Amino acid sequence: MNIQEHSLTQNSTKQTVEKIAIIGAGPGGLATAIALRNQGFDVQVYEKAQEFRPAGTGLGLTPNGLNCLEAISPGIVESLKSAGCELRQSALKNVNGETIRTNTAKYLEKYGQTFIIIWWWNLQQVLASRLPSEIIHLNHRCIGFQQNDRSVEIYFDGGNTVNADFVIGADGVNSAIRETLTGEGQPNYLRSMCWRSVIKYNHDLFNSNDLIFVKGNRQFMYLLNVGDGYTSWISRKFLPDYSLSQSAEQVKSRILNELKDWDKSFRAVVEATPAEQIMEHPICDRPPLTHWSRGRVTLLGDAAHPMAPALAQGANSTFEDAYELQACLSQESHLEAALNRYEQRCIERTQVIQARSALGEMRYYEIDTETFDRQMQERSQLVNNDDFQSWLYSYKPY
Numbered sequence: 001m002n003i004q005e006h007s008l009t010q011n012s013t014k015q016t017v018e019k020i021a022i023i024g025a026g027p028g029g030l031a032t033a034i035a036l037r038n039q040g041f042d043v044q045v046y047e048k049a050q051e052f053r054p055a056g057t058g059l060g061l062t063p064n065g066l067n068c069l070e071a072i073s074p075g076i077v078e079s080l081k082s083a084g085c086e087l088r089q090s091a092l093k094n095v096n097g098e099t100i101r102t103n104t105a106k107y108l109e110k111y112g113q114t115f116i117i118i119w120w121w122n123l124q125q126v127l128a129s130r131l132p133s134e135i136i137h138l139n140h141r142c143i144g145f146q147q148n149d150r151s152v153e154i155y156f157d158g159g160n161t162v163n164a165d166f167v168i169g170a171d172g173v174n175s176a177i178r179e180t181l182t183g184e185g186q187p188n189y190l191r192s193m194c195w196r197s198v199i200k201y202n203h204d205l206f207n208s209n210d211l212i213f214v215k216g217n218r219q220f221m222y223l224l225n226v227g228d229g230y231t232s233w234i235s236r237k238f239l240p241d242y243s244l245s246q247s248a249e250q251v252k253s254r255i256l257n258e259l260k261d262w263d264k265s266f267r268a269v270v271e272a273t274p275a276e277q278i279m280e281h282p283i284c285d286r287p288p289l290t291h292w293s294r295g296r297v298t299l300l301g302d303a304a305h306p307m308a309p310a311l312a313q314g315a316n317s318t319f320e321d322a323y324e325l326q327a328c329l330s331q332e333s334h335l336e337a338a339l340n341r342y343e344q345r346c347i348e349r350t351q352v353i354q355a356r357s358a359l360g361e362m363r364y365y366e367i368d369t370e371t372f373d374r375q376m377q378e379r380s381q382l383v384n385n386d387d388f389q390s391w392l393y394s395y396k397p398y
């Protein structure tokens with residue numbers, strides 16, 4: 001059954017829920033807004049940023065995530081290809097710049113869908129362009145909510161309040177909605193530190209490779225062709241404890257120092273980046289939750305299951321959530337039943353992906369901590385990598 005057919009079913013939560021507030025206009029919030037508007041819900045999105053501006057990193061969108069987006073908004077994969085870059089070939093290099101191996105992308109042949117590399121900000125723009133601008137309320141930082149049997153009152157910085165029948169927290173790893181639901185505090189640092197930026201940069205590093213992975217000693221770097229002459233670079237290093245630099249200049253000199261023994265072609269990308277455009281941050285996740293919802297409030301995307309970026313699944317699993325949430329709301333006439341079904345469909349799968357991502361992050365550094373490995377393998381269930389990839393990428397909206 002496709003989305004349009006769902007919307008014709010009588011059995012929709014629409015009979016009891018009309019007004020939906022989504023907190024966060026990231027990939028998760030916007031994809032969910034598109035999906036729920038297709039079902040006829042009155043959706044409003046509240047975003048803390050004062051304006052849409054260049055932000056975020058280069059992302060890999062894999063078949064599972066793209067299939068869900070295409071089901072939500074037919075034709076969007078073609079728009080994403082134009083706004084980003086369809087992966088043709090990737091290369092593994094050492095820090096001296098020598099190519100160790102190249103791989104031709106076979107996602108289309110193997111999984112029936114392509115692999116797209118795109119800048120987070122371009123992805124946000126493609127999604128936002130599929131919504132009426134008046135439903136996206138910028139400069140709305142949510143600071144909490146209160147709910148009763150009939151509605152939810154949402155609080156924003158500066159004293160604004162909004163009422164809704166149902167609230168979706170799509171406000172990322174430091175979600176205010178999750179904090180109000182669980183009170184769990186700071187995320188877990190995964191012993192991996194990250195420096196990154198996206199810049200317009202002319203170089204011949206890419207040639208026929210759209211993705212370059214450079215492996216150093218407990219340190220690595222990604223160079224991603226995100227299209228239109230832009231390069232996303234992401235450098236990560238194993239650091240048991242982390243400290244943040246005091247200024248933009250310090251961030252830049254720190255990362256250049258980390259790369260001091262690396263080939264000049266890699267250092268040149270960092271040197272060409274204005275210091276104030278380099279992000280420095282710890283890689284974090286959170287423990288899996290047994291429930292994402294309480295009453296009239298639920299979580300989605302990084303707010304529900306933040307994960308290490310090792311498997312490129314944060315945004316992709318977020319699109320799975322968006323698809324599943326709209327499907328559950330269209331199939332159940334009561335919100336509670338819809339949210340139970342949403343959790344049943346998503347929680348177990350994302351727990352596996354989260355655990356596998358944490359494991360993947362440490363495997364990048366060849367860190368073998370026996371207990372950590374065992375714990376994550378138990379949580380991730382599927383140990384064999386081929387089985388895991390096939391299970392991951394073959395996920396299709398039904």
Ligand SMILES: Cc1cc2nc3c(=O)[nH]c(=O)nc-3n(C[C@H](O)[C@H](O)[C@H](O)COP(=O)(O)OP(=O)(O)OC[C@H]3O[C@@H](n4cnc5c(N)ncnc54)[C@H](O)[C@@H]3O)c2cc1C
Pocket residue numbers: 023024025026027028029046047048049057058059060061120140141142143170171172173174175176194196234300301302303309311312313314315316317318
């Ligand atoms: C280095 C790195 C590489 C990555 N690579 C990949 C990849 O290759 N593939 C992939 O799928 N994923 C990748 N990810 C993960 C991906 O970026 C996230 O999983 C994805 O963006 C999650 O989407 P989201 O909408 O849930 O949250 P976010 O993208 O975090 O968006 C949340 C939105 O909510 C807004 N917000 C936050 N707090 C509030 C508040 N209190 N009130 C209102 N608005 C608020 C934010 O401004 C933002 O717009 C990577 C992440 C990193 C750090």
